[in-house]
Amino acid sequence: MIRLCVSHPLSQGASLTPAPDQARYLISVMRLQVGAELLLFNGRDGEWRARVEAVGKRDCVLRVEALARPQADPPDLELVVALVKRGPLETIIEKATELGVRRIRLITTRRTNADHTRIERLEAIATEAAEQTGRLDVPDIVPPERLDALLGGWDAGRSLMFCDEAGDDPDAEWGGSAGRARPALRALGEAAEGPWAVLIGPEGGFAPEERASLRTLPYVLPITLGPRILRADTAAIAALTLWQAAMGDWRPS
């Protein structure tokens, strides 16, 4: 069944007119007729069964019928990701949405090449992924900020999984035992519950001074993702998967 993310409040009996591009999708692409059923969510009011009440040439009216699922948010997991090239960045936004992150923070680092991106396009990708994956919310996408500024304002109560995949020297020893990168699953198994974030660097990895500074921070957990070099998008998906499986909502209830 079609799932649509709308901005309108949702409650029993409410009528709403979807945004123009959504109306076009329902009428022209999916060719829904009066009486057709669909599901609606808005990130606040849960998931609702609705029906097409009226169809015009370019718009339609939907009537909200009954609550299908009450609102529930995914675990408090964020993704902090450097502006990599457009293709991998869009893959990361889509997959992070499927993997249940609440918020995606874009960053620039010493070795980031891109310094701008179209947030609206990334938001559209996240919305479509949320509709398809069955979430009741869409992750926030926070416009790019510099890594040092982000860390300067970091809430130390949020742990940060530091995946340094594309570094110069992935086999290098870390500064001390506290800062040594360890296999992700082992490290997560011994880590604290609570809010978390996953940090993914740019194609060229973090600069040595960025890595040194990251590993002195008490809330940073440096981890490794196996013996092969992973692209940024692969590393992001792998790290989020391991967090959900070890600490998130993939765990047995």
Next chain:
Amino acid sequence: MIRLCVSHPLSQGASLTPAPDQARYLISVMRLQVGAELLLFNGRDGEWRARVEAVGKRDCVLRVEALARPQADPPDLELVVALVKRGPLETIIEKATELGVRRIRLITTRRTNADHTRIERLEAIATEAAEQTGRLDVPDIVPPERLDALLGGWDAGRSLMFCDEAGDDPDAEWGGSAGRARPALRALGEAAEGPWAVLIGPEGGFAPEERASLRTLPYVLPITLGPRILRADTAAIAALTLWQAAMGDWRPS
């Protein structure tokens, strides 16, 4: 440093002329000069340092100098994947190579739409991914076979992780406790060591009779990948990640 997968035997002092497209890449794209260093591997003889010995207009000669790493193969993990659409299939080939699978078996199922694919193109994607990820081999890609034929000839000594992500009814109870899908990490933690494979279905999921038949097989481990619906490529990457982390070469040594 450039890494190149070649078909030639590699040993100290050997000279070789790379394939035409590789020569073009080295000369015209990377603009290597005589004396430039690179790394070579062939899936059998380990990784070797080599140098450009001569450069012509369209070809070049490489001289093998010294062994950099002895041959080592990744763990015995295969991926069995339905022919999904071209974009996600190519993503799966690239990521499965980074995630260290030895062999990728393509299958058709009741609900597979595609029935052919260009194996040569998939092999080229796997080769390039192997060069970039630092592997010493390239995964085999086995041309499409029907799921029932594949299972008919299955070696029962190889366990099969069955990810039924896009099924009609992901919340359905399985036939018996032995066949019940469980959270992947929990299930893998209690599973047998040895050769493994991961099974990923088509966009529309497996047909009910395929799912029923799969769950009767003693070597099949049905698993779930969290509460959200994952696309085929996301499910493949997530399942391979969890296997490597729990049973493969991402484990602490």
